[in-house]
Amino acid sequence: MxxxxxxxxxxxxxxxxxxxxxxxxxxxxxxxxxxxxxxxxxxxxxxxxxxxxxxxxxxxxxxxxxxxxxxxxxxxxxxxxxxxxxxxxxxxxxxxxxxxxxxxxxxxxxxxxxxxxxxxxxxxxxxxxxxxxxxxxxxxxxxxxxxxxxxxxxxxxxxxxxxxxxxxxxxxxxxxxxxxxxxxxxxxxxxxxxxxxxxxxxxxxxxxxxxxxxxxxxxxxxxxxxxxxxxxxxxxxxxxxxxxxxxxxxxLDEVRFLIREISIDNMVRETEWIEAVERAVEEVREEHSNMMSVIRFRITGRGAVHRILSERGAAEDLLDELRRREALRAEQGRFQGLVWPEGFSLESGTEVDRERLLVEDSFLGELMRLAAESAEDGKALDELVRTALAPLGENRELRRMLAEAGEDDMRVWLTRAAETAVTLLSDALAPDEESDDRPGSRQGGR
Known part of the structure; x- marks a missing residue:
C-alpha cells in the first residue's frame, strides 16, 4: 500500500x-x-x-x-x-x-x-x-x-x-x-x-x-x-x-454562526447589561476579524435587570441599535469583522432566595424542595424530565435534545423550571401579600 x-x-x-x-x-x-x-x-x-x-x-x-x-x-x-x-x-x-x-x-x-x-x-x-x-x-x-x-x-x-x-x-x-x-x-x-x-x-x-x-x-x-x-x-x-x-x-466558512452567553447575575442597572453586550460584540469582532459573524445572545442569570429586559423592550431597542451600526459597516464595504446580531434569547429571571425557600414552610418552598430532591436522584430526575416533556415529543429539535441530554443537562433544566415557576407564582401572589414580602409565604385564606 x-x-x-x-x-x-x-x-x-x-x-x-x-x-x-x-x-x-x-x-x-x-x-x-x-x-x-x-x-x-x-x-x-x-x-x-x-x-x-x-x-x-x-x-x-x-x-x-x-x-x-x-x-x-x-x-x-x-x-x-x-x-x-x-x-x-x-x-x-x-x-x-x-x-x-x-x-x-x-x-x-x-x-x-x-x-x-x-x-x-x-x-x-x-x-x-x-x-x-x-x-x-x-x-x-x-x-x-x-x-x-x-x-x-x-x-x-x-x-x-x-x-x-x-x-x-x-x-x-x-x-x-x-x-x-x-x-x-x-x-x-x-x-x-x-x-x-x-x-x-x-x-x-x-x-x-x-x-x-x-x-x-x-x-x-x-x-x-x-x-x-x-x-x-x-x-x-x-x-x-x-x-x-x-x-x-x-x-472553509465565510460566515460564522455563534451563540454567546451573557449573565445578568449581580447586575443592577440597565447600562451594565448594555455594556456587557457591546463588549461581547467587540470580542467577537476581534476573534473573527477575517470573516462575518452572526451571533445570538443568550441572556442568563438572575437579577433586577431581568424585569427591565422583559417588560420595557430594552432588548429589542438595543438589537435595533446594534444592527444599525453593523449596517453602516456594510455600507462602507467592511464585511470582514462585521458582527450581525441575530437576536436575544431571554433565559434570565428575577432574583430568587433559593436557600430561604428550601427551608420555608410554603407551597413555593415545597416546590423547591421537590426539585432539589429529584435533581439528586438520577432515576427520578430522568423520569420527571421525560414525563414533563412527553407532550412535546413530536418536536424534532426537542427529541434531539433529549437524545443528547445527560444527567447534568436535565438537572439544569429542572432547576431553571423550578426557579421560573417560583418567579411567576411570586409575581402572581405579590399584590395580595402586602403584610409579608417573602416569596410564597403563607397568608390567611390561602
Missing part, C-alpha cells in the same frame, strides 16, 4: 437560503448569498494547497433538487479547476439533490465520477504525482429525495484488492433525531463492512463516530443558521503505507 492524501467534504448546500434572519439590509443579504460559494472556492484552494490526490464529496452538493443555474455553473467551475490540476473528484447525490432533480446536462470534466443509484460503484483512485493505484472508492447516490433503505448493506469490499477502501454514503447513522432518517444504518453496520474509511454526509455537525475504521461526518462547509454554530469545513485525510489514516480539519 502506498501513502496518499484526500479531501473529504459533504453538504455544500450551494444556493442555500439562510434561515432565522430578519431585518437584514440588502447588502448583507447579498453577502450571505455568496457565503456557500466562497466556502466552495476555499475548498478548491485547500485541495490545491494540500496537494491532495483526490476529493470525495458525500452528497447534498445543492440545497434543493431544483438547483439554480448559478449554483450548477459555479460547481462546474470548481470541478474544472480541480480537474485541470489533476485532482480527481468522486461524489454522490443526497436527499437535497437527488438524481431525479431537474438539472442541466453538463459534460463532466475529466477525472470527475458521479456514482449512480443502482448499486455502489467501485473506482480506483490513483496518486496524482505518479499515477500509482491508491484506493478503491465506492459510493451510491439517492435516486429520489427520500431513501429509507439501509443502503450501507449494499456495499461490498473487494477482497481480491489490497488497496485502502473508501465508501461514500449520505446517511443517518444511529438515528440522529435532529435529521431525517434517510438511508438509516448503525455504526455496527459500517464497522462490519470491512471498509477502511466511511466518508459520510447528511449530518451537519462534524463528528468522528469511530476510528479504525474511520466513520466521519465532516459537517457542512458553511453554517446556515444559529443551529449550525462554530467552524465549518472539510477533512484532510492522510493514509500511510500501513493503511492508517490521520485526520485534519480545515475551516
Amino acid at each position: 502506498i501513502p496518499f492524501r484526500f479531501l473529504h467534504a459533504a453538504d455544500l448546500h450551494l444556493d442555500s437560503r439562510f434561515t432565522g434572519l430578519s431585518h437584514i439590509p440588502g447588502l448583507i443579504r447579498d453577502y450571505l448569498r455568496e457565503a456557500a460559494f466562497a466556502a466552495l472556492g476555499r475548498l478548491v484552494a485547500v485541495a490545491l494547497a494540500e496537494e491532495v490526490d483526490f476529493v470525495v464529496i458525500s452528497g447534498d452538493v445543492y440545497d434543493s433538487a431544483d438547483s439554480s443555474l448559478q449554483s450548477q455553473l459555479r460547481f462546474q467551475e470548481a470541478l474544472l479547476e480541480l480537474s485541470q490540476s489533476g485532482i480527481a473528484v468522486f461524489l454522490i447525490h443526497g436527499n437535497h439533490d437527488p438524481l431525479d432533480g431537474p438539472r442541466l446536462q453538463m459534460e463532466l470534466p475529466d477525472g470527475v465520477t458521479v456514482f449512480s443509484a443502482d448499486k455502489p460503484g467501485q473506482v480506483i483512485a490513483v496518486r496524482r504525482i505518479d499515477g500509482q493505484e491508491a484506493a478503491v472508492v465506492s459510493g451510491i447516490s439517492y435516486p429520489t429525495a427520500k431513501v429509507t433503505e439501509n443502503t450501507s448493506l449494499r456495499f461490498r469490499r473487494n477482497e481480491d484488492c489490497g488497496l485502502f477502501h473508501i465508501a461514500l454514503l449520505h446517511a443517518n447513522v444511529d438515528g440522529d433525531p435532529a435529521h431525517e432518517t434517510y438511508s438509516p444504518c448503525t455504526r455496527r453496520d459500517l464497522i462490519d463492512s470491512g471498509f477502511d474509511y466511511w466518508a459520510l454526509g447528511h449530518i451537519h455537525k462534524r463528528r468522528v463516530l469511530h476510528e479504525r475504521p474511520f466513520i466521519v461526518y465532516p459537517g457542512n462547509i458553511q453554517g446556515r443558521s444559529v443551529k449550525e454554530t462554530g467552524p465549518k469545513g472539510c477533512c484532510i485525510v492522510d493514509v500511510d503505507a500501513g493503511g492508517i489514516a490521520a485526520l485534519r480539519f480545515k475551516e
Whole structure:
C-alpha cells in the first residue's frame, strides 16, 4: 500500500437560503448569498494547497433538487479547476439533490465520477504525482429525495484488492433525531463492512463516530443558521503505507454562526447589561476579524435587570441599535469583522432566595424542595424530565435534545423550571401579600 492524501467534504448546500434572519439590509443579504460559494472556492484552494490526490464529496452538493443555474455553473467551475490540476473528484447525490432533480446536462470534466443509484460503484483512485493505484472508492447516490433503505448493506469490499477502501454514503447513522432518517444504518453496520474509511454526509455537525475504521461526518462547509454554530469545513485525510489514516480539519466558512452567553447575575442597572453586550460584540469582532459573524445572545442569570429586559423592550431597542451600526459597516464595504446580531434569547429571571425557600414552610418552598430532591436522584430526575416533556415529543429539535441530554443537562433544566415557576407564582401572589414580602409565604385564606 502506498501513502496518499484526500479531501473529504459533504453538504455544500450551494444556493442555500439562510434561515432565522430578519431585518437584514440588502447588502448583507447579498453577502450571505455568496457565503456557500466562497466556502466552495476555499475548498478548491485547500485541495490545491494540500496537494491532495483526490476529493470525495458525500452528497447534498445543492440545497434543493431544483438547483439554480448559478449554483450548477459555479460547481462546474470548481470541478474544472480541480480537474485541470489533476485532482480527481468522486461524489454522490443526497436527499437535497437527488438524481431525479431537474438539472442541466453538463459534460463532466475529466477525472470527475458521479456514482449512480443502482448499486455502489467501485473506482480506483490513483496518486496524482505518479499515477500509482491508491484506493478503491465506492459510493451510491439517492435516486429520489427520500431513501429509507439501509443502503450501507449494499456495499461490498473487494477482497481480491489490497488497496485502502473508501465508501461514500449520505446517511443517518444511529438515528440522529435532529435529521431525517434517510438511508438509516448503525455504526455496527459500517464497522462490519470491512471498509477502511466511511466518508459520510447528511449530518451537519462534524463528528468522528469511530476510528479504525474511520466513520466521519465532516459537517457542512458553511453554517446556515444559529443551529449550525462554530467552524465549518472539510477533512484532510492522510493514509500511510500501513493503511492508517490521520485526520485534519480545515475551516472553509465565510460566515460564522455563534451563540454567546451573557449573565445578568449581580447586575443592577440597565447600562451594565448594555455594556456587557457591546463588549461581547467587540470580542467577537476581534476573534473573527477575517470573516462575518452572526451571533445570538443568550441572556442568563438572575437579577433586577431581568424585569427591565422583559417588560420595557430594552432588548429589542438595543438589537435595533446594534444592527444599525453593523449596517453602516456594510455600507462602507467592511464585511470582514462585521458582527450581525441575530437576536436575544431571554433565559434570565428575577432574583430568587433559593436557600430561604428550601427551608420555608410554603407551597413555593415545597416546590423547591421537590426539585432539589429529584435533581439528586438520577432515576427520578430522568423520569420527571421525560414525563414533563412527553407532550412535546413530536418536536424534532426537542427529541434531539433529549437524545443528547445527560444527567447534568436535565438537572439544569429542572432547576431553571423550578426557579421560573417560583418567579411567576411570586409575581402572581405579590399584590395580595402586602403584610409579608417573602416569596410564597403563607397568608390567611390561602
